[in-house]
Structure formats: structure tokens, C-alpha cells
Amino acid sequence: MTGPGPVESRTDQGTRRVDVELVEDVEAPEVAPVPPPPPLLTRVPRRVRWVVASAVVLAVAATTVTDRLADAAVDARLDGVAGLSVPLDRSLPVAWQLPGTAVLGAIGGTLVVRDSAPDRTLGVDAVTGTVRWERDGPCDVVPVGTRPPPALVQAVRLEDRPDDVLLCVDPAGPRDAAGSDDGRPTRTARVLDPATGDLLRSIDVDGGGSLATVGADLVRVDVAPDNHGEVTRWSLTTGRPRWSHRTPDVLPPSDSWGSYVDDEVVRLDIGPWSLTLDARTGRRVERVPPSPLGTGVTLGPVALPDGLQATSRLDREGGTRTTVAAAGGRVRATFAGLVLSPSVDDGSAPDLVVVTRSGRGDPPALVGVDPADGTTRWTADVPPTQVLVVAGLLVVRDDAGALALDARTGRPRWRSTGGGGATFAEGMVTDGRRLLTVDAGPDGPVLVAREVASGTVAWTRPAPEGTDGLTQLPDGTVVLVGSDELVALRP
Template identity: 35%
Template sequence: MRAPRQGQVDVELVETVGDDVAPEAEPGADWRELVRRVPGRAWAVTATVVALGVGVVGAVEWRADRAQAARLAGTDGLTVSLAEPLAEVWRAPRQGVVGVVGDVAVLHGGTNQGVLGVGVRDGETRWEQPVGGAGWCWLERLGPDDRRFGPWSAPPARLEAGEAVLGCADSRSGGIDEQGTEVTVLDPAEGGVLRRFEVSGPGTGSTSDVDDGVASLGLDDEGRVVAGRWDLLTGERTWAYVGPRVDLDSQGVGSSISGDTMTVASGAVSVTLDAWTGEVVGTEGSTRPVVQELDRLPLADGGVAVSTAIGEERFEIVVQDEDGEQRFLTGGYALRPVADDGSAPQTLLLSSPKRPGIMAVDARTGDELWRSRVSSWQVAVLAGLVILRDEQRLTALDARTGATVWTREDPAPETGVRFVTDGRVLLMPVRGDGGTDLLARVAETGRELWRAPAPVAEGYLEALPDGRVLVIGSGETVVLAP
């Protein structure tokens, strides 16, 4: 007999006689026999193809994960890992973090509680001052970068000892001749009082911290518009203004200080001053609208988007190159993401009070990319998605097209719309059964990862400069970490 060739199988024919019946095959014998008949070389080829496929998929996923990790390494405002539920590290009896100076977290908030300095790692009290309880506190950076940071900065500022001073204002209420504000300037690292001064004068109706100082605006007891500015570092008054008289019996007096301008209006009289110089820059009937800068948003390519308010109703965005040359001008105001991992580098998100939802434009040309009617109180750009949060839901849009990728119904507590993120997972407060929960969702898919009771009711979330999570509730601040 010839030896079978490779791939051939010898078959023996058996003849049955009479009533003999061939035995039935065992269940499943057919497929096993077929498997045994497959040549070894075919199995080797199949195994190689499968291994190559798994390897290619694994390599692609590995590169994608490495690319995402590289993007997140350069992303500001991210938290510690949110892959698993967080545990409480410490809590303090205040409801907001002004900032972190050295190793001290400065906390403020709560009726007549004053300002408190605690160790940022352990929450132990370092110092306490009974100022700011009838007003507010803020950090003023010293030197050329003299920005201000308040308890609603997101995320809270991280400064070195000696780099800033802490200002706290306490306002007095009462009759028009009893109003005023006392400002206390402190060393935020040690809590010592550096100076005190009075932002005084009858009729101080509106007082606010401004760059390098404090400004006030209102009416005096004779009904005249009065205003002034005080230097925070010296306590000296830098300018004073006395303007037209208004009718004290008119229907109301409105005063506001915002950015570089300050305005008071009563009846037919309206005065707007430059907060730096005290010069009149706009009055009722003026043909020159007041321009107020709202925000400067740095862009990935070195440019900047400057959001401005023109008068009382119009908003504009001026997008400039790094050297200040204007690229384009458009309506609305630029949205500042809580986190942006650079996965949509040429996309500028903007909103306008005159239209619902948001719009995306090319940050180089201003050309419209897409519009969405989804509203948002907060936005993040992660893994090629624009993630939006409003009071009822969380929505992810494709950053290139604006198409909805996923949406989840997550009703927020009254004060807890904001979310925080580690770049892969989103954490937000949601209304739970009988209380508030902290809910973690995967950013790319919206899948629920974990849920836990919030440590304080009706709290909102922020991230400390070291990435730990702040839960800020009524009269309490809690720090969470893995």
C-alpha cells in the first residue's frame, strides 16, 4: 500500500452482513473527528494569524493609551485618580478655599466665621482671624503678575509663601451715613495682620476688590455720586471722585464694579468710571460704549481669546496671535474648559446669551465648525469629546462634528452642577435617594463607574492644586483622596 501524502487520510471500508448494525457514533464525535483531520500546519497558520491580530489591536490600544497619558500629563486642573471611590482626608468648618499658600490652605465662608488657615495635608488649624465674616476675602499676587484669586477660583490658586497677601473686607450696613468697609491685609502663610484701612465716606454703596486694591462707588448723604480707590499694599487712597447729584427719592440706585470699570445709575443719571484712574468713561446718552474685559483664554497655539462686554447687552471675542495681532472678531464669549487635554487643539468653544447652546469655531480663522443646542454650565474637552453639564444631564459631543456621542440623565443638587475630572473619569454630585451622591462616569463612554454618598449635602466640587477633591457644602469643606 502506498503511504498517504501529507494531508491525506487512510480510510478502511468495512462490509456488514446480515442483521448486523453499525454502532452509533458517540455524541459530538463528528466535530472532534473533523478537528483531528485538520493538518497541523493549518493550525499553526491560524494561531499565527490570531496572535498577529491580537498583537496589532494591543499595539494600537497601547499607542492610544500612551498618547492619552502624554496629553493628560500636560493638562492643568486634573484631580487624583477617580478610578475607585475616594475617602475623606480632612474637613474644616468653612465653605470655600481661597487658595493654597505654601503648605497652608486659606478657607473662608459661612456667616460671621472669619478666615481660617489650615495645613493643606492634614487640615490642622494653623491660624484664625475674625475678619471677612461680614464680607469676603481674596488673595492678591505680588509683583508684575498681580492677579486676584477668590474662593470661587477654579481650581483654587497655588502660591508660594511671600508671593501674595490676603485681603479681607468687612462691610457695614445701615443708613446712608453709616455704610462703609474695613479692609484687613494679612500674611496668608502665618495669619498675621499687615495693615488695616477704612474704605469710608458716607454713601459707599458698592465695594469690590480690583487689581492692586479696593474700589467703592455709591451716593453720599447729599445724593451725589462718590467713588474712590485704595491701594491694598499701602492702604492709601489713590483717587477720589465726586459727581452729579441724583434724586434720593427716585425708584432706586444701582451700582456695580466689574473688571476695569465701575458704574452707578439712578433715574436719568448714569456714570461709568475707569477703576484705575477714576476718569469718566461713559455716561447716560454717551455714544461711546463701555468696553469691559471679562476673560483672557490662552489657546493651544500661543494665541489668546479675549472676551469682552460692550455696553450692557453685547459680548465680543477678540482672538489674537501671540504678538497681539488680531486674527478675527466674533460675537459671544469664550468658554473656559475645566480641563482641556489638547485633543481638539484648534477648536474654540463659545456661547452667547442671545442664542441657546454652544458653538465651535476654528481658533485660527473664526470659521464656524458646528452648533449644538445643548446648554452647559460647565465644559471639558477630553479624548476628542466636548463634555457639557447642565442642571439635568451630562452630554458628550464629538469635538469635530458636534454630534451627540452619549448623554446621561444626572439631575444635580441645587448647588452642585460642577464636575471634576482626572482626564479619564468625571465625578459630579447628583441627587440620590434621600440625599446627594457622588457619581463617577467614564468620560469616553458615559458608563457609570461608581457611586457613593456625598460627605456633605448640596455640596459642589473643586480640585485642590495637588489634585485632591474638595467637596464644599454649607459651612463645611471636605477633602477627598484615593
């Protein structure tokens, strides 16, 4: 109880009286005080702030260092890798453009370009795109030995010239009376100065068959209409034959035949019969060392890591077997399939050989094989096409676009859809980090760069109308190939 205190008063009789007023209060319940709203910025002691800021800086710095180390590791992995394009981190500007339908060769600073309207061969400055010279008629690519024809023609070094020259061969025409005496066509091999287009040598190559260069020479292997085998080796320096061989006996009947040419031997295979000649003298090699590849046509070799080589051989039954051998010739493994040579291989899948196989009536598939013992690791139902080995992935092209497979398992990691679901142009290039293709867009062809690791689109830009191919030059310049125009792209 509480009160205001005593109140003094007096009565009529003068008696002193004290009145007390009592007031009863009810105690209110205690309520916790409401804290004031926090300020927008809470003040933190300076030492704590310094520690937090330092931790953030260290975290950012650690991330930056990690990224730089990762980039350095990628740079080290890509250093010296053949076939890489110019950097694809941003859209590439046009360096030059000119009429043409294909890039045939790159010798020194000169590109050899085919223009089909009219049919002519051009020598073009690789830097500026300026036409240095032109000649009427096409120029066929001649492979080195039995290796498949490269995307760009190989240069030839003559014995009497310090610089590389260009070898052009007229395409083989029909077998008619206008050709050689036996009714076969006469092709002409022309040795040209790539800088000026001047004709240095001209050689009439009688007959059809296959052509290959060996050093500074040209070798032709053919089966004549009378079913005799013919092999001739010409010197490109003098234009005269070094030697010629014609089989004395008629060859066994067969629907097909094959040949193999290298620095040591020239071989002609037809059915179970085989002829092997010394490539230097043209003399028949009577005792041919036994080959683990068996009989048939040899394709390759394809270089593998650790000095290994993979060579495929087609047998007369139509099957294919591949042999992996060390530099000394010791066989490591033999297995079914035709070995594929990647356009780019950064060494990120060193223990893998990619072959293509097909069963009776079945479409061909890609197969990953262990080169050490020939064990099949995985099989992917993908038709054989251009192959890249980058960042532990096997990147291939099919009708639907680009497909990246895990090189260890063969499982798909990502697939491009090319906008409309189909790839517009042949070919793909990579700088080791990104992949560049030409896809079908809603308004025409589109140049698309993707991150190799994830397939994420990095950038796009419209490609010229009519673009149907994508290739690159030895210096990494990207070239878009159209129906009547070539467009070079580089930073």
C-alpha cells in the first residue's frame, strides 16, 4: 500500500485530529524493456574489423592464386600442342576475305587456294589475303607416303633448292583414248614456286593409280588394264624416272587392291598376292620380314605418347586390325578396329587409343582401347568423324552437333544442339580451352564458341551466308569456307 501521507485537520472543539488517506495500488507486471532498433551499420571494434577484412583479402587472394595456378597448368599442358587455333576467348574480327572454295596448302607465307568459278589455283599472302599469283586449272593434294591426305598440302624440298616448293597434280580423268597409249589418262605433276607461281618442273604421270611423295620424289602405284602391277619413282628435281617396275606375271583377279609407300619399301597388295619393292632401287624384296599386321593395306602409323605408334591394316575379308608397337618394333597390343588420328591431342588421355569398329550390317562406332594390352574400355554409338582430345575429353562431330565424351569412360559430358538441332558446317577448331563450330541458327549460320570443359557458350556471332566449312591455317588463323568465298578470322 502507498499513500500521499498524513493530512492535518482540527475539530470544532479544538481537538487536534490527524486524518490518514489510504490508497491501494495494484502492482503492474514487469515488462522487459524494448531494445532500440539496430543501427544500419553496427559498429564493430577496430581489431575485429581488421581481422575480418584480412580474412576476406586472404580468401580472395587464395582464389586468385588458385585460378592463376590452374591457368598456368593449362598453359603448360597446351604448350607445344600442334593444331591449336588462335585464342578463342572473344569474338574474332575479319582479317581478310577473298573468292575461293578451299584452302589447299600453306607453304611459307603463301596459301594455295582453289577457286572453282572459274576453275583456277591461287597463291595468296597468308597475312593480308592479297592474291600473289594464279594459274588455270585445279591442284590435287599428294600425301606423304601412305599417310592420309592432310587438310593442308605438304611442301616438298627439292635437291637443288633451299626452299620448299609446291607439287600440284591434275585430277585423274576418265580412261579414254585421249590419255596414254593404253587408253589410261595422262596426269601432269607440276612443281611450282609457291611465292611466285612460276613453273619449275613438269612431269607426265602416265596411268591412274595412287600417288605419294617420298622425300623429293614422286611414286605411282597402279594396276594396268592388262592386270599387271606397275610402280614408278620419279625425281621431282630432274623430272626423270629413277626406276620403274612392271610385274612379269598377270596379277590374280580382284575387285580391289591397295598400296603402301614409305622411305624403305613400296608394296602392292591384291587379294592374297603381294609385291614388295625396295623404295630406293625398285628391286623386288624376296624375303619380307614377317609382319604382325598380316596381309592387306596398311594405314598409319599414328603417333602415340611414350614413342608408341598405332598402325591399322585392312585384310582381304574387309576387317581391320590395329597394332600398337614401340619405337624398336616390339608389339605391345593388337586389336580389332581402324585407328583414328585426332586433329588435336593435348596429351590429357595418354593411355587411350580411339578406333572405329563396325559389325556385320551395323553402323560404325567409336571404341576406346587401352594401348598397353588392347583392352576395350568403352564403346560409343557415334559415327567416325573429326576427333579432338582436349582436357580429358574426346570431342567428336556427328549430324546433331558437337559431342564431348569422357575419355576414361566414354560417357557423354555435354552435347551442343546447334540452335536448330543440327550442325550447319563441317569442321571444328580449338585453342585448348574453347571449341569453335558453325551451327545452324534461326536466321542462318552462326559461329559459336563453347568452353570445352562444360560446353557452355562463350560467345556467338553470325557467320557469312553460305558458310559450309571451318578450318584453320598453320598459324592458327580460322578460315570460314563458303560456296564461293573464304573469310579469315584472327585477333
